[in-house]
Every structure is written in structure tokens, then in C-alpha cells.
Amino acid sequence: MQIGGEEKRRATIYDIAKVAAVSPATVSRVLSGRNTVAAETRGRVIAAAENLGYRTNSLARSLASRTSDIVALMLPDITNPFFAELVKSLQAAAFGAGYTTLICNTEGDPDLERTYLNQLLSLQVKHVFVIGLTLDRDTVQDYVAAEMNFIALDRPMRHATSVIVQSDNRKGAELAVNHLIGLGHRRIAHIAGPANVALSRDRRRGYLNALAAAGLDADDALIVRSDFSELGGARAFAELDRRGGDFTAIFAADDVIAMGALSAARASGRTVPDDLSLVGFDDVLPARFTVPPLTTIRQDAAAMGDRAVEAMSATETKGSRRRRFILPVSLVLRGSTGPPPKRSATC
Amino acid sequence: MQIGGEEKRRATIYDIAKVAAVSPATVSRVLSGRNTVAAETRGRVIAAAENLGYRTNSLARSLASRTSDIVALMLPDITNPFFAELVKSLQAAAFGAGYTTLICNTEGDPDLERTYLNQLLSLQVKHVFVIGLTLDRDTVQDYVAAEMNFIALDRPMRHATSVIVQSDNRKGAELAVNHLIGLGHRRIAHIAGPANVALSRDRRRGYLNALAAAGLDADDALIVRSDFSELGGARAFAELDRRGGDFTAIFAADDVIAMGALSAARASGRTVPDDLSLVGFDDVLPARFTVPPLTTIRQDAAAMGDRAVEAMSATETKGSRRRRFILPVSLVLRGSTGPPPKRSATC
DNA sequence: TTGAAAGCGCTAACAA
DNA sequence: TTGTTAGCGCTTTCAA
Numbered sequence: 001m002q003i004g005g006e007e008k009r010r011a012t013i014y015d016i017a018k019v020a021a022v023s024p025a026t027v028s029r030v031l032s033g034r035n036t037v038a039a040e041t042r043g044r045v046i047a048a049a050e051n052l053g054y055r056t057n058s059l060a061r062s063l064a065s066r067t068s069d070i071v072a073l074m075l076p077d078i079t080n081p082f083f084a085e086l087v088k089s090l091q092a093a094a095f096g097a098g099y100t101t102l103i104c105n106t107e108g109d110p111d112l113e114r115t116y117l118n119q120l121l122s123l124q125v126k127h128v129f130v131i132g133l134t135l136d137r138d139t140v141q142d143y144v145a146a147e148m149n150f151i152a153l154d155r156p157m158r159h160a161t162s163v164i165v166q167s168d169n170r171k172g173a174e175l176a177v178n179h180l181i182g183l184g185h186r187r188i189a190h191i192a193g194p195a196n197v198a199l200s201r202d203r204r205r206g207y208l209n210a211l212a213a214a215g216l217d218a219d220d221a222l223i224v225r226s227d228f229s230e231l232g233g234a235r236a237f238a239e240l241d242r243r244g245g246d247f248t249a250i251f252a253a254d255d256v257i258a259m260g261a262l263s264a265a266r267a268s269g270r271t272v273p274d275d276l277s278l279v280g281f282d283d284v285l286p287a288r289f290t291v292p293p294l295t296t297i298r299q300d301a302a303a304m305g306d307r308a309v310e311a312m313s314a315t316e317t318k319g320s321r322r323r324r325f326i327l328p329v330s331l332v333l334r335g336s337t338g339p340p341p342k343r344s345a346t347c
Numbered sequence: 348m349q350i351g352g353e354e355k356r357r358a359t360i361y362d363i364a365k366v367a368a369v370s371p372a373t374v375s376r377v378l379s380g381r382n383t384v385a386a387e388t389r390g391r392v393i394a395a396a397e398n399l400g401y402r403t404n405s406l407a408r409s410l411a412s413r414t415s416d417i418v419a420l421m422l423p424d425i426t427n428p429f430f431a432e433l434v435k436s437l438q439a440a441a442f443g444a445g446y447t448t449l450i451c452n453t454e455g456d457p458d459l460e461r462t463y464l465n466q467l468l469s470l471q472v473k474h475v476f477v478i479g480l481t482l483d484r485d486t487v488q489d490y491v492a493a494e495m496n497f498i499a500l501d502r503p504m505r506h507a508t509s510v511i512v513q514s515d516n517r518k519g520a521e522l523a524v525n526h527l528i529g530l531g532h533r534r535i536a537h538i539a540g541p542a543n544v545a546l547s548r549d550r551r552r553g554y555l556n557a558l559a560a561a562g563l564d565a566d567d568a569l570i571v572r573s574d575f576s577e578l579g580g581a582r583a584f585a586e587l588d589r590r591g592g593d594f595t596a597i598f599a600a601d602d603v604i605a606m607g608a609l610s611a612a613r614a615s616g617r618t619v620p621d622d623l624s625l626v627g628f629d630d631v632l633p634a635r636f637t638v639p640p641l642t643t644i645r646q647d648a649a650a651m652g653d654r655a656v657e658a659m660s661a662t663e664t665k666g667s668r669r670r671r672f673i674l675p676v677s678l679v680l681r682g683s684t685g686p687p688p689k690r691s692a693t694c
Numbered sequence: 695t696t697g698a699a700a701g702c703g704c705t706a707a708c709a710a
Numbered sequence: 711t712t713g714t715t716a717g718c719g720c721t722t723t724c725a726a
Contacts, residue, residue, distance in 0.1 A: 010493075010719095012718095012719055012720085013719070013720065014719080022696075022697085023696065023697045023698075024697090024698095024719090024720080024721095025696075025697060025698080025699095025721080025722080026695085026696060026697075027720095028719095028720065028721060028722085029695095029696090029721095031720095032720090032721080036695065036696090037695070037696085038695060038696085041695080041696085055465060055468060055469055056469050056719090056720085057410070057469055057471070057718085057719050057720070058466070058469040058470050058720095059406050059409050059410045059469075059470060059471055059718085059719080059720090060410055060702090060718070060719035060720040060721085061719080061720055061721075062406050062702095062720090063404070063406045063407055063410055063702050063703070063704090063718090063719080063720070063721090064701080064702050064719075064720040064721040064722080065702085065720075065721055065722085066702075066721095070470075078425070078431050078434050078435060079428060079431040079432060079435065079632065081426060081428070084425050084426040084431055085426060087425050087450075087452065088425055088426065088452055091452055095462075100449075100463075100466050102447075102449050102450075103434075103449070103450035105434065105435055105438055115442075116447075118402065119405070119447050121402060122402055122403045122404055122405040122406075123405050123406065123417075124404070124406055146357075229632075230632060230633060230635070230636040231636075233636075234636065259633065259636050260636050262636075262638065263635075263636040263637070263638055263640070266638040266639075285426065285576075285577060286577060286606065286633060288577070288610075289577040289578075289580075289581065289606050289607050289609075289610040290610070290637070290638075291609065291610055291613040291637070291638050292613075293610070357703095359702095359703055359704085360703070360704070361703080369712075369713085370712065370713045370714075371703090371704080371705095371713090372705080372706085372712075372713060372714080372715095373711085373712060373713075374704095375703095375704065375705060375706090376705095376711095376712085378704095379704090379705080383711065383712090384711070384712085385711060385712085388711080388712080403703090403704085404702085404703050404704070405704095406702085406703080406704090407702070407703035407704040407705085407718090408703080408704055408705075409704090409718095410702090410703080410704070410705090410718050410719070410720090411703075411704040411705040411706080411717080411718050412704075412705055412706085412718085413705095413718075
């Protein structure tokens with residue numbers, strides 16, 4: 001196979017046109033898959049293209065057609081395993097739909113977000129998948145006005161209307177806490193996610209709902225905040241411990257937090273699940289390999305990617321569509337949960 | 348701030364030229380930062396550009412100039428935490444040098460690699476950072492002939508000459524194993540990485556070197572292979588166990604493998620580090636939060652990204668340069684290693 | 695079904 | 711220091 005190196009210059013549609021004895025316009029028609037070309041002509045063009053080792057210049061195509069087959073995914077933290085899985089699934093789905101996905105890691109920094117968005121705009125990128133933009137409403141609206149199409153994943157965009165694909169976070173939290181309550185736990189702590197992320201609120205709400213439904217009182221002393229990191233989880237556990245430690249179970253806002261809490265719990269001398277039960281959220285791969293493996297709420301990253309790409313294609317074809325896709329979640333039972341220790345069990 | 352939405356059409360350099368009463372060429376000169384323009388003219392152009400809410404069309408620029416400020420990073424598995432950290436550091440370094448980084452997750456699939464490479468070629472992307480391509484030599488050479496510049500990260504490209512930036516893997520393995528030997532271990536197992544990845548060989552070599560230097564015999568029964576995943580690590584431990592389990596320590600080819608092995612070891616009833624010591628490689632963030640925290644060899648992902656971008660810039664300015672950058676590694680002591688259990692210590 | 699011709703928005707000689 | 715003139719490689723009317 002030759003890729004176009006030997007010759008100084010890469011073959012263009014003009015070269016093909018010459019060889020196939022047709023006009024460049026016809027070559028363009030064949031190559032971009034329009035069906036308005038005679039089968040015989042099309043055959044000649046395709047043969048010529050192959051002989052010449054032709055390869056489309058996407059730049060020129062996008063410039064002339066004002067379209068782009070690049071889409072982007074902006075996310076705050078590529079090292080979060082759930083996002084990494086989401087990247088994978090989205091990239092695969094987009095690829096299947098003929099798009100190449102540009103990944104932009106923003107660190108939750110609005111300046112970086114703006115810079116990336118500007119870059120994307122100048123690349124004529126139309127569709128941007130977003131996991132929790134921190135940019136203010138007005139700025140986002142400017143990009144929308146410039147005809148960018150945003151598709152929110154996992155978390156809605158603050159103050160902006162866009163398609164959103166997310167899991168049923170409240171329900172997931174309820175499943176988690178109901179599971180703990182079912183095991184006999186009465187003092188259940190919650191390590192919540194950052195206040196500025198909507199899903200933190202949803203999961204916290206689910207936690208409170210489940211407690212209320214079981215007739216248990218919520219206790220603010222049993223709720224602490226953390227960012228979505230192991231370190232955050234470890235610190236949050238320490239804080240909980242400092243406040244008295246009167247709890248037999250923890251529902252953490254995500255698996256990474258849970259892993260950090262698990263580590264800190266162990267360091268403080270507790271055994272999981274004998275002294276303390278722990279439930280996470282996401283079901284990321286590493287959560288299967290903690291000691292003990294983590295009981296958690298499964299989010300379907302693959303479905304999220306698929307749904308998001310479908311939503312994008314839908315806006316392509318027929319303008320606006322369904323704005324909200326809520327994906328189901330499920331409880332995954334593993335080793336980090338069990339009945340509360342006898343001595344502190346309350347009935 | 349207006350981004351160009353209000354007007355139907357985005358402002359071009361022609362619009363600016365009209366407003367600033369200069370030629371489009373001069374506008375181009377100003378906007379692309381060439382210094383051959385009078386200060387007064389430049390001022391007028393910049394003012395006009397700002398008024399019009401101008402934004403560069405990178406597509407047109409790349410098409411005309413045959414350059415691109417997009418670079419790509421191809422890697423086999425974005426969910427590997429070490430790669431995720433590398434993505435972060437490379438992206439930051441490239442961004443600092445004025446480039447936007449396209450991340451391509453290949454799953455180690457040669458077809459996907461080829462597809463991505465073709466896409467990149469048609470985007471006029473010149474520099475591609477690569478973590479372990481699986482494509483065959485001839486195909487890679489085709490891309491090189493098409494003037495792609497490859498920069499290998501972490502692992503050399505098979506059969507291809509390119510700049511390579513990697514850690515001192517052999518040395519790292521020696522540090523790890525020497526540490527275990529220093530603690531008194533004599534039967535040290537090794538979970539090696541995949542055979543087709545060069546750094547697996549380097550780390551294995553370091554393991555063997557360290558044993559030999561200490562006058563210890565290597566034992567093939569104590570070496571098993573795994574891919575770089577938790578599941579692989581868990582299976583490898585099971586295999587080691589099945590073979591008799593006559594070892595007091597394990598040196599794993601990376602942290603993810605170590606985490607899997609840790610999980611399996613625990614499931615088999617062993618306590619780390621009392622019954623078994625464990626050393627990983629990479630020093631990824633989650634390795635700090637295992638129970639116990641993982642003793643490991645630290646690779647400097649940030650330095651790797653920086654060096655890689657420097658190497659890229661060097662080829663930009665003055666053709667070929669240093670071909671090999673070897674980064675130092677260091678031993679990070681944490682809780683997963685200790686002296687061998689009394690009953691099986693051999694002296 | 696096909697071709698001619700005019701761009702898409704920018705850069706890059708070459709002159710002036 | 712600045713302007714003129716061709717393109718870069720493709721798409722897209724409009725005619726034929």
C-alpha cells in the first residue's frame with residue numbers, strides 16, 4: 001500500500017479527474033458518496049483514486065462545505081476512571097457514526113474551556129459533548145449563538161439548555177442507601193460530591209429520600225463534601241471520624257471517593273465490611289479490585305456514549321428533539337457491605 | 348463579548364482589510380504575528396479585528412499554509428491511569444507550545460490505528476505522539492514517507508526509528524527488586540507485562556539482573572505474564588499460586604497489575620505485607636490508596652510529556668536531534684513491602 | 695448524468 | 711512596509 005509519500009505531492013481530485021477522464025466535480029460527487037453518478041463512471045473514478053493512493057483532504061472539504069467530521073468531548077478530569085470509560089464509549093460511538101473525537105481535558109478551568117472552545121470554533125467543529133462546563137451562562141450563549149451544538153453528558157450544563165444524557169442519580173442513591181438500610185444500618189453517612197455539580201445534589205437527595213422513607217432521621221454531622229478524587233474521599237472520611245465517627249456505613253458519591261474513604265478507614269483501624277460498610281457509585285473497573293471489592297451503583301457508560309451520539313445525529317437530521325435522556329442504574333453487590341457490627345447496631 | 352453569531356456570516360480577513368483600509372495580505376501578516384508590519388498599521392488591524400469579533404478559520408489557514416497546530420496522541424488504553432496522567436501532561440505541554448492535542452484511543456487494534464492515522468493525515472497533522480503502535484513496519488513507513496513525524500512515548504515503536512521518550516525501565520526494576528532483597532526476600536516472583544511490549548522486557552531484565560547481582564537464582568516458575576490490567580494481575584497471581592506459591596514477594600510490571608494481584612492475594616487469604624510483599628511500577632494516583640498503599644517505582648509522567656513536546660519542537664526547528672530520552676525513576680516506599688514472614692525466610 | 699466556474703478563508707511569492 | 715495575484719483541495723450552484 002502506498003500512502004502518497006513517493007510523489008512529492010499528494011494526489012488530488014484533479015489528478016483523479018484526469019486519469020478517469022471526468023471532471024473534478026464528478027470525482028467529488030463519487031468520493032463524497034452521492035448517488036447521482038452513473039455506475040460505470042463511478043467505477044472508473046474509484047479505480048483511479050485507488051491507483052493514485054488518493055486520500056481526502058478533510059481541511060479542504062470542511063472549508064468548502066462548512067461542515068466537519070470532528071466532534072469534541074470536553075471533560076474536567078481524564079484521570080477519573082468513569083470519565084475514561086465514557087471517553088472510550090463515546091469515541092467508539094462517534095467513530096461508528098463517521099466522526100473523529102477530539103478530547104479536551106479542562107481541569108474545570110473556565111479559561112481553558114474558553115480557549116478550547118475557540119479552537120474548536122475555528123476548526124468549524126459543530127458538536128461538542130460536555131461533562132460539566134464551568135463557564136458562565138453568557139459566554140456559553142455566545143458559543144451557542146455561533147452555532148455550536150452542545151450535548152451534555154453525565155451532568156447538565158449550568159444555566160444552559162442543551163440535550164442532556166445522564167444516569168438516574170437520585171434513584172441510584174436510593175438503591176445504595178436502601179441496600180444499607182436493608183442490612184440493618186441506621187447511622188449512614190454520606191460523602192457528597194462538590195456543591196457546584198448537579199449530580200451531587202441528586203445523589204444527596206436520593207440519600208435523604210431513602211432515609212426518610214425508612215423513617216430515619218438525617219443528621220448533618222453525617223454528611224461531608226468532597227471532590228471526586230481518592231484524596232478527597234480520604235479526607236472526608238477523616239472529617240467524619242473527627243466528628244465522632246458514630247456511623248456504621250457510608251454512601252460515597254462516587255467510586256473514587258469510596259476508594260479514598262476505604263483507604264482512610266483502613267488506616268484508622270477499621271475493617272470493611274465488619275466495622276463499616278461502604279457503597280460507591282459508577283462501578284468503575286478498579287472498584288472490582290479494591291480489598292474488599294466495592295459494592296456500588298452501576299452506571300452504563302457505554303449506553304451513555306451511544307445515547308449521546310444518537311442525540312447528536314438527531315439534531316443533525318431534524319432540528320430539536322428529546323432534550324433529556326435518563327439512563328437506568330443498578331446495584332452491584334460486592335464485598336464492601338454487610339450487616340452493622342453487633343455492638344453498635346441500633347434497633 | 349461577541350463571538351460572531353449575530354451576523355449571519357463570520358468576519359474574514361477581507362472584512363478586516365476593508366475596515367482597516369489595508370490589504371488582506373497585511374491583515375494576514377498581522378494576525379499570524381509576523382513582525383514585518385508598521386506599528387501603526389498593526390494597531391488599526393487589531394482594532395478592526397476586535398470590533399468585528401474576528402476569529403481565525405484554522406481550516407483555511409492550514410489548507411493554505413500546509414501546516415497544522417493540531418498534534419495527536421495515540422494510545423492503547425485511556426483507562427490505564429498512567430496513560431491518563433500522561434495525556435494530561437502532554438496536553439498541557441503541547442498547549443503551552445501552541446498546539447491542540449487530539450487523543451486517539453486505539454485499543455491496540457491495528458485497523459483502528461490505521462484509520463486514525465489516515466484521518467490525521469487528511470487533517471494535515473504532522474506530529475503524532477505514540478504509545479506503542481501495533482502496526483507493522485511497512486505501514487508505519489508509509490506514514491513516515493507521507494511526512495508524518497512520530498514521537499514515541501513510554502515505549503519505542505517496533506521496527507521504526509523515531510524519537511523516543513521513556514523511563515529507565517531496567518533501572519526501575521532493579522530498584523524494586525533490590526529493595527525486596529534488602530528486606531530479606533529470596534523467593535521473588537515477577538508478573539511481567541505483555542511480551543510484545545519492549546518495556547516488559549526491560550523490566551524483566553532488570554528483575555533478573557538484580558537477582559543475579561545478589562547471587563540468587565532466577566526461577567521460571569516464578570515468572571508469569573499479564574497484560575496491563577487489574578484483571579490480568581489477579582489472574583497472574585492465581586497462576587503463581589497454582590504453581591505452588593513458593594514466594595514471599597512479587598514485583599509487578601506496573602501498578603495496575605499490582606492492584607489486581609493485591610486483590611487476588613487478599614482473596615486467597617494472604618496479608619500484605621505480612622505474608623507477601625508487593626512492588627508496582629508507575630506510581631499512579633490510585634496506588635497511594637490501596638490497602639496497604641503500594642510501594643512502587645515512580646515514573647515522571649509530567650517530565651515525559653514535557654520532553655516529548657520539546658523533542659517535537661526540536662524537529663520543527665532543526666531537523667533531526669537526539670533520538671532517545673531516558674528519564675530517571677525512583678523508589679517510593681509505602682506499605683506493601685516488608686520483611687518476609689519468619690517461617691519461609693531462607694538465608 | 696456531467697461539466698464549467700466560482701468560491702470557502704487564508705497564505706505566500708513576487709512586485710512595488 | 712505593503713499590495714497584487716495566485717493558489718491550497720474541495721464543494722456547489724447553474725447549465726448543458
